[in-house]
Amino acid sequence: MEYEAVIGLEVHVQIKTESKIFSPVKAGYGHEPNALVDPVVLSLPGALPVMNKAALDGIMKAGLAFGCAIPDTCKWDRKNYFYPDSPSNYQITQYDQPICQGGEVEIELPGESRNVMGEHKAIKLTRIHLENDVGKLNHFAEDSLVDYNRAHTCLMEIVSEPDMRSGEEAFAFLTAIRQTMVYCGISDCDMEKGQMRADANISVRPVGQKEFGAKIELKNLNSITGVKNGIEYEIKRQTRELKKGNTIIQATWRWDADQGRTEPMREKEDAHDYRYFPDPDLMPVRVDDVWRERIRSEIPELPWDKQRRFMEEYALPYTITSVLVPDRGLSDWFEAAAKQAPDLAQALGNYVANDLLRELSEADQQLGECEMTPNSLLTLAKAVAKGVITKQIAKDVFIEMFKSGETADQVIERKGLKPDFDESQVRIWCQEALDENPRVVADVRSGNAKAINALLGPVMKKSRGKASPQVVGALLRELIDAGE
């Protein structure tokens, strides 16, 4: 019997805000333990939560980006459970009236090769709601310490429908969420910093069966790759169990990335009764069209839309767009130049996707830190297009420009890279090369067309690299043909 997996994800994303979700204390990462606390974060007697509007703006932006409905009213509920990372021993969350309902995430599955766009698919969302994050426990041999810096960070929970069928789809889902969040400036989604976390619900059923199998909630998936690997392992394990005639019992398991396997955490019988009830300290939130439209107007062009447009408008190949587009800053940088010279867009795309990224990485710099500007890159593309310099020389000019911040023209001028000869001179050098290499010429004439390349080097050398290889190639062929 054939089996298929059914996967739903619950993704937590921290919203990047100045202050915490229910208190004016600064939100941040990497501070001294318990530096970012106040009576509210520590739940001291008498402290009360007050909603941070920036968190609502952030989640609405995410919701609108994913096409969720934003109802006119949402409210706050308490989820009661005891755990030392939660100073109030309840979490303020949204139980039955979340701020975002429905919506979908467009994902791309891997194509046949890296150069081919893969299949796109929509994964439906159930909801997105807002809640406070909890502190962090650090366990030692004798005792445990708790750091409440992370407590009350603004956290959204994105709940998907059981729409995914493989680890690969889950991987693509998280990648798409991360890209949208980063694009909209909602979150950096750095999983190492806990800015994005995911739990997966996985079940397996015989192909054709409508009912879901018993699900395993898989936790401790600490990276996007971990999500993929954990899910794939779990699908195999459940399928194996079913094939052996065993039944799956609903439970919570954890992924052990070091061992590369899943293991049981707790049974369903241990499930909490969270005793949800409306939080009496917070008023319901009312959302009107003015608010919705203000947020909608702040949403930038989303990644998939931009990729499709780049391929169409600038005729960029898929591979280049898949380097440019995931990085909003990089794609904006590219477009600032490309908009001014759409006919040079492919060359510009290549420079940005290859040369610029390589130099940034070597210099260990961020895009915002580098001396080069879109306008200066444009001068380089133009210089090559006009035949002022060769593509080969342009590579070196690029490096100079990157270091100094000069335009291509300034570098060409300073280094004397502009050819100081005309085509008749190149023709003379070509003839010299033919004369100096009679065996190569004979080789070409006997049918080995490729042998002509051996003549390119000597001519380029004579021109100190300034001659255009296209021009040299054409002249060489002309001269050889003429001499036959």
Add this chain to the structure above:
Amino acid sequence: MQELYYKSASELAELLAGGELSSVELTQALIDRTKSVDEQVGAFNSFDEADALAQASASDERRASGDVLGPLDGIPVGLKDNLAVYGQPLTCSSKMLERFVSPYDATCIQKLKSTGAVLFGRLNLDEFAMGSSTENSAFGPTSNPWNLECVPGGSSGGSAAAVAAGEAVFALGSDTGGSIRQPASYCGVVGLKPTYGRVSRYGLAAFASSLDQIGPLARNVKDAASLLQAISGHDAFDSTSYKAEVPDFVASLESLKGRQWTLGLPKEYFAGVADSPALEPVRQAIEFYRGLGCEIKEVSLPHTEYAVATYYIVATAEASSNLARYDGIRYTHRAESFDAKDSVDIYCQSRAEGFGEEVKRRVILGTYVLSSGYYDAYYLKAQKVRTLIRQDFERVFREVDALLTPVAPEPAFRKGEKEDPLSMYLSDVFTISANLAGIPGLSLPCGYSGGLPVGLQILGKPFKEDEILAIGQEFETAHPFKDQHPKL
């Protein structure tokens, strides 16, 4: 001549303004009084003598340099021990918080500090404000100054007793189901529960968040009005505080004087216990208002009979969650010899030791009513009934300006008399509806029964504290019970 410690805040303000009295002298007089009588009364959990005198001396310096902050500058205010004051203990009369010192000020405390009032003492209460007699304090009960064998009421029993015994000029309490009004009635002082949202709850250790309000207990209506003035207003730190103009409560006592009010008598309140001989003073007070020319109308609040049940579901549900933070992990009592395999053992043993019986009873009840499978039948149903109770009041307030009722079914009872928790809960029968509906209520001394004070309750429209204060002052002016004091 009247003892200094029995003078009202407005009288004291005049003495201070006239230079006949310094804040240090006044504060010292209250400290001396407290030292001499509090062994009998037990109103205070603690007081910081040096801190109070330092505040008083700072007030005197302001006065000397002409920088008086207002009419409360230099006048001591007693504080229920569930209000956060920076650097002072905040025990909630619970072993759980026995050693807790607050690192921040409640909003009402910040406001009081800005008036120059001298914050004096931590006043006893039923543990976490859960009770009607102040017998549920981990640090021992408070006694009623009129009869030390009797309870002062609760949960703000320490606040009411301190004012009655001359240990405080006035005091702040909190009222979740009658916790200001009922002890005010039992101790013969004025007590006001403001409209929900009038006073910020930030810094009040929560019992039941949707019901709790901070309010004044005072010798007379005018003092209650001026203390309410000092603590009222919208607060960005409390989402449930109301963005409404705060009227001048003291000035409106004059401007509303002599108005011909239409006053309602809820028949459900008078049907049973309110007819008892013990409540004769309440009936006389009603006749007084009729005599003034006010129209007295019988009205109906048909859902009254469900109020106690509704209250004990809503209040305990919220309490079970609010008190979860007292877990033995951070700042609360931790069981010394816990046999901890995991954090659950710390919770269980610390909470078993740290909480008293009544708190445990309510936490368990509240946990039960919120449990999956019971939520709809209890909590959700109670919230629906709560809406009906609120609508009852909305309806009658279209006909009348205020309601006159007893505060409690009887005067102060004897300590230990109500061992059955349910009989204790029923003593709140007249006060809890105001909390469920969010409306303001004033408790005013209106006479004596068996040597014990009896209170009249005046319930008003939302945010019309000025009206019930003015109505109350009409009676008070004609019946100066405020000048009678217990013998201690």
